[in-house]
Amino acid sequence: MSNERLVGDPEVPAVSFEQVSKHYGPVQAVRELSLQLPQGRAIAFLGPNGAGKSTSMEILLGLKHASSGRVEVFGKPPRQAMTAGHVGAMLQSGGLPADVTVRELLTLMTKLHPKPLRVDEVLLRANIADLADRRAGKLSGGQTQRVRFAIAIAGDSDLIVLDEPTTGMDVENRHIFWNSMKDEAERGKTVLFATHYLEEADQIADQVVVINKGRLLANGSVSDIKAMAGFQRIAFRLPGVTREQLLNLPHVVSLDVLHDHVQIQTSDSDKTFYALLDQGLRPMEIEISALGLEQAFVAITERDNGDAVETTETEDAR
Numbered sequence: 370m371s372n373e374r375l376v377g378d379p380e381v382p383a384v385s386f387e388q389v390s391k392h393y394g395p396v397q398a399v400r401e402l403s404l405q406l407p408q409g410r411a412i413a414f415l416g417p418n419g420a421g422k423s424t425s426m427e428i429l430l431g432l433k434h435a436s437s438g439r440v441e442v443f444g445k446p447p448r449q450a451m452t453a454g455h456v457g458a459m460l461q462s463g464g465l466p467a468d469v470t471v472r473e474l475l476t477l478m479t480k481l482h483p484k485p486l487r488v489d490e491v492l493l494r495a496n497i498a499d500l501a502d503r504r505a506g507k508l509s510g511g512q513t514q515r516v517r518f519a520i521a522i523a524g525d526s527d528l529i530v531l532d533e534p535t536t537g538m539d540v541e542n543r544h545i546f547w548n549s550m551k552d553e554a555e556r557g558k559t560v561l562f563a564t565h566y567l568e569e570a571d572q573i574a575d576q577v578v579v580i581n582k583g584r585l586l587a588n589g590s591v592s593d594i595k596a597m598a599g600f601q602r603i604a605f606r607l608p609g610v611t612r613e614q615l616l617n618l619p620h621v622v623s624l625d626v627l628h629d630h631v632q633i634q635t636s637d638s639d640k641t642f643y644a645l646l647d648q649g650l651r652p653m654e655i656e657i658s659a660l661g662l663e664q665a666f667v668a669i670t671e672r673d674n675g676d677a678v679e680t681t682e683t684e685d686a687r
């Protein structure tokens with residue numbers, strides 16, 4: 370099958386993991402991971418430290434071999450997809466040669482790809498035109514990260530893999546960076562990024578994959594992940610309220626009372642709220658919302674770790 374038919378064919382996933390495991394001696398880094406990532410989406414890859422994100426990415430880039438299972442990138446073995454120019458990557462570690470300018474470096478990098486972007490276009494897309502004539506060795510940490518991103522997109526590849534790309538960036542640089550990344554996804558690229566910045570994943574990702582201890586825990590849209598956490602938040606103001614008045618409400622997972630302001634995390638917001646009204650309480654400025662992605666992520670991974678958030682905090686709340 371030709372490249373053209375594989376890339377752009379909605380039937381062919383950008384990345385497919387089938388029962389993939391990887392161990393380093395006794396350490397089981399990835400466990401029977403089965404996952405298909407569709408083309409043309411921005412996909413956040415989330416997991417606590419040591420969950421197996423980098424290992425999975427290195428396997429799909431052909432840098433590491435899986436101990437068992439099968440990985441395909443646009444229907445091809447990873448190395449073949451890399452040499453065909455389908456994949457651009459920015460890994461966690463890796464410096465830049467110190468004595469060349471950013472423009473020289475990008476010129477060199479584009480030469481390694483079969484269908485690269487023009488260097489000026491790369492500079493523009495990565496938002497680093499102002500750094501073009503600077504020596505790579507003199508860049509700040511955040512600037513270095515942006516140049517590394519430019520290298521990842523230089524080949525105009527169909528899949529862009531980014532492992533914690535904003536680590537070490539300040540807020541402003543991160544903002545600029547996420548915009549560049551979003552633009553790549555809007556151009557139809559598949560962007561797979563591992564991150565610990567969940568708020569940003571919340572805003573950018575079309576799809577979220579959560580792994581923990583090498584196993585897949587969740588795969589869906591941001592709202593799927595939030596729904597999977599199964600909790601909602603009720604916030605309101607109630608002058609004179611005491612914590613004791615709220616302790617017997619049903620389905621409460623956690624309860625915060627600060628002066629007149631109350632925040633309840635609940636596994637059934639309707640039942641908790643009706644019970645509140647049944648007690649004769651009349652709260653004001655009521656907000657009922659799903660959890661943020663960060664809270665949902667914590668709930669899902671803690672549940673998997675057997676940390677039993679629900680039980681301990683419910684007891685506390687009762």
Ligand SMILES: Nc1ncnc2c1ncn2[C@@H]1O[C@H](COP(=O)(O)OP(=O)(O)OP(=O)(O)O)[C@@H](O)[C@H]1O
Pocket residue numbers: 393396397398416417418419420421422423424425
């Ligand atoms: N080369 C290696 N040799 C031995 N163990 C390794 C090696 N690389 C990773 N590991 C182990 O495999 C597990 C998964 O690591 P990995 O780096 O893939 O996780 P991660 O999700 O990317 O973590 P982080 O968010 O901290 O970057 C960890 O327990 C790690 O210590």
